[in-house]
Amino acid sequence: MAHINTLDPGASPLDYYGFELRRHREAAGLTQRQLGDIVNYTGSLVGQVETARKVPTPEFSERVDMALGTGGLLSRLVDLVLRSQLPAWFREVAELEARAIEICTFQTHVIHGLLQSASYVRSVLGVLDQVNLGDRTAVRLARQRIFEKGEPPVFWMVLGEAALYQEIGGREAMREQLAKLLSLEGDPRVNVQILPFAAGEHAGLQGPFTVFRFAGDPPIVYTESYSSGHPTANPDTVKDCSLRYDHLRAAALSIKDSAGLIRRVMEDRYGEQVA
Template sequence: MAHINTLDPGASPLDYYGFELRRHREAAGLTQRQLGDIVNYTGSLVGQVETARKLPTLDFSERVDAALGTGGLLSRLVGLVMRSQLPAWFQQVAELEVRAIEICSFQAHMILGLLQTPAYARAVLGAVNRSDLDDRTAVRLARQRVFEKEEPPVFWAVLSEAALYLEIGGRETMRGQLAHLLAFEDNPRINVQILPFSAGAHAGSQGSFDVYRFADDPAIVYTEGYGSGHPTANPNTVKDCSLRYDHLRAAALSLKDSAELIRRATEDRYGEQVA
């Protein structure tokens, strides 16, 4: 007889997801293989998700919700599951992203996580450690669902021109990443500005940072080091970084000129014409 793990649904969001998946599957009178056949996944994968040995994806969750008539339960849970898999020091930041009505981000060297493509994210995360890379990439990309909310945050990203030329993941990956940035060109809630090399010394010279603003709570500034994050609501820090961000946006190219620079970088550096 196969050993069946008994999950404690209170142990973690992933355990709770697996517990609910098994409960609804059994209530429908289906085996793992039968459910897998219905949703076009293997029965083995269904079993791994039920025993919290495999992360569920949004696609898997939506298919199972439809097959079992769960009213979208698993699709709602998957975001919580993904956030729980982030490094402990970053989980608070993921919560800030979900709650914020405005996010202002300055990145000095690379494209930030909320705007990364799968290939780019995989290359960044696998630079030193390639263990569990599929799951870690999926967890990072799941944060981007914040833009699918009924009321998504207004997002401002100021990227150093260096981020366009630091070749992460190879030429094809960079072509896809820069095309992804251009896809937001007509989206008034996601705004990408490039800080050109010609700006010289600038207000972000001390490093990357984010400012999160909320409907009813004080703004929070977030900075990051190796393996650690530093959110703070200190009014003086928030005031200083908000002023710095205003200066960065003023020194950056306009939205239109930023898009043109991204196009030129794609053509000149990575050899593909972008319409």
């Protein structure tokens, strides 16, 4: 008899997901290949997810839930699975993103992860590390599901103009990324303002930071360095960064003018005509 890999469902969220996927598939009397045919994935991928060697995506989870009649079990589990795959030092930040009612971020040269396109994510994460790049890309993109909640957070990003010119991933990836920013122009909950070169010295010269605000908890300021994050609820730090953010937002272009600049950069630098 062939050996069947046995998962410990208590070992991790990924193991628990794989255990439940196998349990429901077998209860339906389907092989991995048969289930894969139904949901338009390979049987091999189904097997990899069942044995916790592949991270499931929200789309995979939704299709399998429908095929197996699980009542949405896997779709409920997938967010926990994806969050557990984040670097340990970043998991607290993902929790802050999920709980916040308002997120205000200042970024100097890289677009914030919550607004990154798929190609841009792959390029950022792939620098010096190509291991499990597909899974790591899916995990980062899954953070953006906070905007699909019934009450999504209000998100503000003040972005240094240099980020529009830093060609991350090549011309096509940058066109895709800037188009993603423009697609948010009509969403009152997601606001992008460009801090132009002409602003000169500004309140964010010490570097990027993010302020998280919550319904019933004190605000938290988050800063980041290589492979480590630094959240703090220190009232003096929160007060200082909140003031700095107000000044950055005042120095930045309006939302409408920011969109106009993004369009011009797409056309002039990346050769894309935008209506």
